[in-house]
Amino acid sequence: MSRANYSNREALNDALKVYLQAMYSFVSECLDEQSIRDFLKLQSSDDLMEDIEVKDIANLIKSYSYWSKCFKEKFKIIDRDNTRYYDARSVTSLIVEGRNQLSHQWLRELDPEFTRTQLFFITDILGKIKRSDAQREVEVIRDELFNDTTEQLVTIGVEDEKAKYEKSIAEMEKRLASAEKNKKKLSKQIVDNAVKLDEKTEELEKRSEQLVSAKLSKQECEKQRDSISKQLKKVQTAHSACKEHITTISNQLTTAETERDDYKERFETASRKREEAETEWQACEESLIAMRKLFTIAAIGNQTVQVVYPPIQTDSTIRILDRRNVEKKNYLLELLEQKQPTVIYVQSEERIDQLLALVGPEKADVIGEHNERISEAEEREILEKLQSGELIAVVSNTAFSTLASPHRIEHFVFCHLVPGLDEFFRQCTPAFASEKHAYLHLIYNSEQDIKGLDQKYPDRKTLEKFYPELRKLAETNGDLIRPESLYNELDIAKQGIETGLAIFEELQLLERNDEGIRLLPPAGNKLEASEIYRRGEQIKNGAADFQAFQFEQSIEQIWEALLKELNVDNEHILEASRVYEVRAFQDAIEDSRAQSESSTDAVEDDNAVDSEDAVAKPTLKSARANAKVTEEDVTEIRSRSAAGESDSELAEADSEKKPEVKQSEFWQPIRAGEFGELFTGKPVPVSNEGWIAKTVRNIGVCLYLTNQRCYVQVYFHGANGSERREKIMTLFPKSEYTYAYRDSSRETKVQFPVLDKGRKDQDDWDEIREKLVAMGTDIYNKIDASDL
Numbered sequence: 001m002s003r004a005n006y007s008n009r010e011a012l013n014d015a016l017k018v019y020l021q022a023m024y025s026f027v028s029e030c031l032d033e034q035s036i037r038d039f040l041k042l043q044s045s046d047d048l049m050e051d052i053e054v055k056d057i058a059n060l061i062k063s064y065s066y067w068s069k070c071f072k073e074k075f076k077i078i079d080r081d082n083t084r085y086y087d088a089r090s091v092t093s094l095i096v097e098g099r100n101q102l103s104h105q106w107l108r109e110l111d112p113e114f115t116r117t118q119l120f121f122i123t124d125i126l127g128k129i130k131r132s133d134a135q136r137e138v139e140v141i142r143d144e145l146f147n148d149t150t151e152q153l154v155t156i157g158v159e160d161e162k163a164k165y166e167k168s169i170a171e172m173e174k175r176l177a178s179a180e181k182n183k184k185k186l187s188k189q190i191v192d193n194a195v196k197l198d199e200k201t202e203e204l205e206k207r208s209e210q211l212v213s214a215k216l217s218k219q220e221c222e223k224q225r226d227s228i229s230k231q232l233k234k235v236q237t238a239h240s241a242c243k244e245h246i247t248t249i250s251n252q253l254t255t256a257e258t259e260r261d262d263y264k265e266r267f268e269t270a271s272r273k274r275e276e277a278e279t280e281w282q283a284c285e286e287s288l289i290a291m292r293k294l295f296t297i298a299a300i301g302n303q304t305v306q307v308v309y310p311p312i313q314t315d316s317t318i319r320i321l322d323r324r325n326v327e328k329k330n331y332l333l334e335l336l337e338q339k340q341p342t343v344i345y346v347q348s349e350e351r352i353d354q355l356l357a358l359v360g361p362e363k364a365d366v367i368g369e370h371n372e373r374i375s376e377a378e379e380r381e382i383l384e385k386l387q388s389g390e391l392i393a394v395v396s397n398t399a400f401s402t403l404a405s406p407h408r409i410e411h412f413v414f415c416h417l418v419p420g421l422d423e424f425f426r427q428c429t430p431a432f433a434s435e436k437h438a439y440l441h442l443i444y445n446s447e448q449d450i451k452g453l454d455q456k457y458p459d460r461k462t463l464e465k466f467y468p469e470l471r472k473l474a475e476t477n478g479d480l481i482r483p484e485s486l487y488n489e490l491d492i493a494k495q496g497i498e499t500g501l502a503i504f505e506e507l508q509l510l511e512r513n514d515e516g517i518r519l520l521p522p523a524g525n526k527l528e529a530s531e532i533y534r535r536g537e538q539i540k541n542g543a544a545d546f547q548a549f550q551f552e553q554s555i556e557q558i559w560e561a562l563l564k565e566l567n568v569d570n571e572h573i574l575e576a577s578r579v580y581e582v583r584a585f586q587d588a589i590e591d592s593r594a595q596s597e598s599s600t601d602a603v604e605d606d607n608a609v610d611s612e613d614a615v616a617k618p619t620l621k622s623a624r625a626n627a628k629v630t631e632e633d634v635t636e637i638r639s640r641s642a643a644g645e646s647d648s649e650l651a652e653a654d655s656e657k658k659p660e661v662k663q664s665e666f667w668q669p670i671r672a673g674e675f676g677e678l679f680t681g682k683p684v685p686v687s688n689e690g691w692i693a694k695t696v697r698n699i700g701v702c703l704y705l706t707n708q709r710c711y712v713q714v715y716f717h718g719a720n721g722s723e724r725r726e727k728i729m730t731l732f733p734k735s736e737y738t739y740a741y742r743d744s745s746r747e748t749k750v751q752f753p754v755l756d757k758g759r760k761d762q763d764d765w766d767e768i769r770e771k772l773v774a775m776g777t778d779i780y781n782k783i784d785a786s787d788l
Contacts, residue, residue: 008115011145012102015138016054019095019122022134023057031060039063054099058092075128091125094118116146272697279698279717297321297411297439300334309555317744318431320562322555323443328415329358331443336363341386341409342393343400345427347416350456350495352395355415363392370396383407399423403430410434413441421549425565432568442555455493457536458500460527466492466500467509474519481517503530664689666705666765675773678780679703689759694780699728701780703772707759710768712752712776713742721748727788732779752779 027036040056075088098118101110119142126135294312300323307322323331335342336359346355349371356364368382368391379402385391387408403409412431418424431438458466469490473481486497501517504510507530508523527533553561562568663683670692673680679694691713693702700715716725725741725748732739739752754772757764 006109007145008110008112009102009108011141012098012110012115012118015119015122015141016095016099016102018134018137019126020052020054020057022126022129022131023092024052026129026131027057027060036060055096058089058096061092062089088125088128091121095121095125112146116142119145276695276698280695294319294437294439296338297335300331307555309559316437317434318438318440320440320442320555320559323441325445326443328443328445331441332359332413332415333363335411335413335441336367336392339389339392340411342411342413343386343409343430344393344395344413344415345418346395346397347418348397348456351416352397355395366390366392368394370394370398370400372398376402383409399426400430404433406433406435408434408436409438410436411439411441414444416444425562428562429566432566454540456495456499457533457540458492458496459537462492462496463500463503463527463533466490466497467504470504470510470517470519479518480515481519483517486517499532499536503527503533506530506532662686666759666769667692670703670769670773675769676777678777679773694776696780696784699724699783701776701783703776705759705768705772709756709758710754710772712754712772712779714750714752714779716748724748724788725750728783728786731782731786731788 123135123138309320310316346352352369370382382394386394431440487494507525510517510519664686667684667689670679671681671683679692691702691704693700698717702713704711704713739750742749742751752775754775755768757768
């Protein structure tokens with residue numbers, strides 16, 4: 001390839017060689033050789049000059065152009081008053097593009113202008129790095145390749161100017177043509193505006209004529225107005241007379257509407273009272289149903305004394321029935337006849353089979369079995385059958401793991417002593433999650449249960465006598481012992497024999513098969529190595545502790561220990577009975593019905609329905625005093641139940657039995673109206689002086705008094721209690737009122753604290769009455785005045 005055929009390519013190639021050598025020298029001045037070699041990833045300094053390329057120069061300039069001080073100093077130039085840097089990064093990148101063109105267009109000539117530009121970039125940057133010799137050498141290559149004369153350059157410049165002027169003239173002609181076009185548009189608009197002006201002039205003349213005509217019409221109208229004014233005065237005189245007559249009629253109509261609204265309001269008040277009284281009556285009926293069920297359960301058994309706690313006179317969701325040492329079979333059969341969901345706890349899996357045999361096959365078919373090996377899924381299935389009525393009872397030797405959520409099981413029966421107090425408390429826990437009234441039946445027998453444990457789990461002395469007897473029988477029978485001979489020969493219970501054989505087998509002292517029992521050479525294991533023996537001793541020791549708890553403490557003490565262990569608030573369980581309110585509510589309902597059916601003139605004030613709203617919570621001491629029901633009470637309950645007496649008759653009979661008691665001194669001024677009319681009513685007995693109440697829209701507003709404090713508690717009766725509470729509580733912002741939710745499984749309620757003073761602070765009773773009534777009245781009035 002000769003320079004004559006590829007002059008541009010050869011010239012640029014020679015210039016790049018000069019550029020590469022000069023730029024390498026420049027970079028070496030700025031950076032040490034090790035930095036250059038590390039950046040380009042070259043192995044040795046001997047290959048550095050040989051391997052470096054044009055693009056490596058550009059990369060070095062770019063990498064250190066953030067910029068290192070050495071490059072800034074080399075390329076710094078002064079341009080007028082501002083300091084700037086020569087952009088060596090762009091120039092070296094453009095030179096790389098020239099090298100790429102030279103490499104990729106093999107055997108093709110380069111474009112002359114492209115070659116001229118590349119030679120200019122090379123000479124320019126060589127000048128900036130002060131490599132004059134290399135710069136002149138590239139300029140010689142450029143001048144030899146491009147030998148243009150000054151005349152040719154001038155000619156080119158003239159032709160460029162001529163082209164610019166011609167382009168400018170063409171643009172002016174376009175602008176002139178556009179101006180002519182706009183002139184024609186404006187001329188047309190002037191003509192159109194002249195036409196419109198003529199039209200407006202004609203319209204003005206017509207309006208002038210209309211104005212003259214209007215003035216004439218105005219004169220005629222003024223004459224007519226004078227005539228009409230005279231007639232109007234006559235009409236106004238007649239209108240005043242009519243207006244006075246209408247005012248008189250309007251006053252009469254307003255009076256009639258006021259009377260109508262008053263009658264309507266009184267009628268609505270009477271209707272609301274009736275609805276509230278009916279709701280209260282329904283709540284009492286439900287309470288009486290639960291009470292009758294309690295009477296029925298309390299009547300089971302033939303003991304001379306039936307113990308129930310909390311006592312029957314107290315409305316409680318959970319009760320303990322003390323039937324210790326009762327005859328179990330008849331008690332269970334009579335309880336199962338009630339066909340109410342029942343859980344029966346026994347001591348062991350063997351006792352499950354014994355109980356099913358005890359109640360007979362007819363009852364056993366509808367009793368489920370539960371033990372420790374049953375999975376949670378199987379347990380849920382059994383409990384679902386129990387709550388649906390497919391089963392009437394489930395017998396178990398352990399606590400349930402899936403009875404924490406609300407359920408409908410009513411009876412929990414403890415047939416035997418449980419191995420440990422912790423297990424007893426766990427078995428009692430589901431009763432507190434029942435949606436129904438729940439009863440804990442204690443029917444275990446101290447002598448039978450302890451004796452049964454001793455028989456099933458023989459002690460060390462018995463086992464030490466048992467094994468020599470086995471050796472004698474083995475010698476007599478030729479090393480093979482039949483189980484039947486053991487039962488006949490040994491004075492040990494059958495259950496104890498089976499447990500003892502299991503212990504000896506576990507200690508590798510014998511082996512059992514279908515043929516019989518064969519003794520083995522002693523393996524040297526001690527008795528404590530047997531898990532069965534250790535478990536039996538643990539069960540007996542736990543039962544002993546449980547026996548001390550259950551047989552040495554009263555049923556009241558058992559109840560209090562149970563609540564304390566399960567961390568249950570006694571207030572959520574015990575509440576005053578409403579049995580004695582039945583007649584008062586019934587009278588109120590009848591009065592309300594009579595009022596709504598008769599004329600609205602007969603409507604009475606708001607106190608008629610609520611005269612018996614106040615019922616007090618009995619103290620724990622009085623509750624314990626009434627914990628026992630005598631044999632005569634049980635006999636009377638049975639006879640009434642057999643005769644089919646209603647719940648209200650039972651309640652009335654119990655009410656008639658109550659002796660006269662002293663009236664509460666604290667509540668008397670409030671009931672007498674000394675602190676306002678809202679909470680007036682009949683006197684409150686001392687035995688029931690815990691609280692009084694007032695009902696509005698099926699919401700109970702109750703004033704509570706304890707020994708140490710007093711507060712107002714609001715109850716939301718009926719369905720959707722929680723939803724209704726959320727709406728009502730918007731009336732009582734927390735910025736103005738202090739309160740807390742005190743829900744139980746059966747009731748939705750809110751408590752407003754008043755004072756940390758109570759029944760014991762007798763010197764402050766007037767202050768307590770005033771603030772307690774004021775808070776209750778405020779809450780009642782806000783609820784009554786709202787539309788919620």
